[in-house]
Amino acid sequence: MVNRIGFLGVITRVFLWAFLLCLAVVVVYPLLWMVLNGFKTNGEIFGNPFSLPSHWSFDSYQKAWNRGVSNYLTTSVLVTVTSTIATVFVSAWAAYGLTRVNIPFSKLTTGVILGGLMLAPSVALVPLVKMFQAMGLYNSFWALLILYTAFRVPFTTFLIRAYMLDLPREVDEAAEMDGCGRWTAFWRIILPMCKPIITSTVLLHILFAWNEYLFAMVFTSGAGVQTLPVGLMSLMSKHGTEFPVVFAGMAIAAFPVVLLFFAGQRYIVKGLADGVGK
Template identity: 30%
Template sequence: MRLRYRPRTFLLELVMVAVAVAFLFPVYALVTLSLKDPRQAADAPLSPPTDPTFDNFSHAWHRAELGPALFNSTVVTVLSLVALIALGSFAAYFLARCATGLGYGLYVLFLLGIVLPFQLGMIPLFKLVDSMGMLGSFQGMVLFYTGIQLPFTVFLYTGFIRALPAEYAHAALIDGAGHVTAFTRVVFPLLRPITGTVLILNAVFIWNDFFTPLLYLGGSARETVPVRVFAFVGQYVSDNGLVFAGLVLAALPIVLAFLLLQRYVIKGFASGLKG
């Protein structure tokens, strides 16, 4: 059967092109301004650079101290992701296979953690972290992000595990394996698609978060990239080339991570919704 090219198809294509342009325009402006000197940026900010320069990136790297900030963001993000995957996947395995009132109640409790905004508890959480002596430390940030993102992680994993046949784990249990062994050796390897989704969605949130690191790490040697870029903008606001070069350097690692894991995002999220 041949598909006819209709005016409606043409209109849909125009809409998609317009949406693509709307999403790509900020990226174009960001990269273009980062490659211009102050004179070019002031004369023609949105035109393609006639004489592109990479000096902005070198200056932004040294003046904003982005090297240590990138290291700090990487440590916080990686440790938080490890904790979220380990705790979230195992908790979801219990909730997905526990057909009792306790399992259902705990699952509803995790869902409430998604609905309620964490900003409501910022002051008590800040006092708690301060009383534990974790202000300005990686441990405090990892603990905070693990608690905040755990409900969302459990939600994704639970839906995906419910869509998996329970016979895989049952076979391992019949062979004498315990629940921990059955999960780590049999179930968890099957969670690769949803694990990719959990990785990228949580990584984007943690890497780009500004308010929490500003509150818990501001003024310390462990400031993350968004905090350092903010300080950089305040100090060198007159030179837009340095500002946008710093933003490009800050966004590059998480963009690369998304490109590597993008095929898992939709696949894992859609599979999780089936449950």
């Protein structure tokens, strides 16, 4: 009986590893195929798309970089970094007020903030376009910064608030006895204690802002303010017959976020498990 259980355990483990290996191939192979096609010619892509390049050359990557990918990459980095800082700071400060400060109508305020999770971005496109045009912010960096921050604050606040609810109240009492004000307690005590969920929300927002397409397409039209998703579509429309250049541009755009995801996936899981999972 013991041997039978041990045999079933080995078989289960073999099937599990085989499944995970197949899943890894399904995820990694398209990325690898995209990178390799950036080294090929049009003839090689259409003639034998699954073969290795006959000649390894970075010409397509250089062309993609010079044809606008460098500008799109700079804009994406700027928008992503600034919107991440703004979103996480505003959300953490809001979560602190909702969980550690006795304010009137706190439950109603929480419901209003979290109600933003139910607002679909596509529903608000027309009034937002009119509003940003009237404010002179349409087709600008500030439009994307405001939109990315506003539409991600409810979700980020929800995550950080769930984590802060489980922090001991004795910490606030000790900080008050030591003469700390609200801002000092938040910045030097509560925020460092929320490092796991802060790290998770930072990574999640980066993944969102880097790949967001709808707002970037509607609210930007100039090459100087377009992010990578919109810029790559423009690259495809202008140089659609040069598929190696298109694949090279896609590979350049995917590399930073893929690297970040694999480097930070452990922190995403840990932060969410320690927060919402409690």
